[in-house]
Amino acid sequence: MSQKTSRSKDKLAAKKAAVLGEETRKRSKGPLLAMIACAALVVGGGYAFWALWGGPAAEVAAPTPAQAGEVTFPTAQFDDGQARFFQFRTRDGTTIRYFVLKSSDGVIRAAFDACDSCWPAGKGYQQQGDDMVCRNCRRRFPSAKVNEVKGGCNPAPLARKIREGRVVIRVSDILEGRRYFDLPEEG
Numbered sequence: 001m002s003q004k005t006s007r008s009k010d011k012l013a014a015k016k017a018a019v020l021g022e023e024t025r026k027r028s029k030g031p032l033l034a035m036i037a038c039a040a041l042v043v044g045g046g047y048a049f050w051a052l053w054g055g056p057a058a059e060v061a062a063p064t065p066a067q068a069g070e071v072t073f074p075t076a077q078f079d080d081g082q083a084r085f086f087q088f089r090t091r092d093g094t095t096i097r098y099f100v101l102k103s104s105d106g107v108i109r110a111a112f113d114a115c116d117s118c119w120p121a122g123k124g125y126q127q128q129g130d131d132m133v134c135r136n137c138r139r140r141f142p143s144a145k146v147n148e149v150k151g152g153c154n155p156a157p158l159a160r161k162i163r164e165g166r167v168v169i170r171v172s173d174i175l176e177g178r179r180y181f182d183l184p185e186e187g
Helices: 003-054 171-180
Strands: 070-074 084-089 095-102 108-112 125-128 131-134 140-142 161-163 166-170
Touching: 070 084, 070 171, 084 171, 095 166, 095 171, 108 166, 166 171
Parallel strands: none
Antiparallel strands: 070 166, 084 095, 095 108, 125 131, 131 140, 161 166
């Protein structure tokens, strides 16, 4: 082989390597971008799942020792307008969920974390701004209507009183909501 032919083959090989090397780098970005997109979908999907079915953990409410027939909370606990979710566990193990919030009109309200329509789904509500939103059918209910409007998909009202700076809920009233939470075991 002549020196000229060898040089042109070397140039051609160098050019080919440069082109292929650049092509390889372009191709390697594809899997990286796909992995980033998948990670974004997983994170976004996880957030959507949490927003629809997870939400904040509920506090377990127990009767106050002085008055075993009542559950009480300081009214100041609800001054920020955020719904607080609670659970009451019956002696036979049924967990009754409910929430308490101070509505946009300044009234402290309470309702079961269920309704007459969607309770079999067992999903309850979440708060979005001033509304309580059903996690099953996605209907929205203004906070000022909680404990006022009954039936359908409205949060099922829970009786409460304000006494000496505390929200007072009778255990017997909480037990009235048992029917919303006596759900069949999932197998």
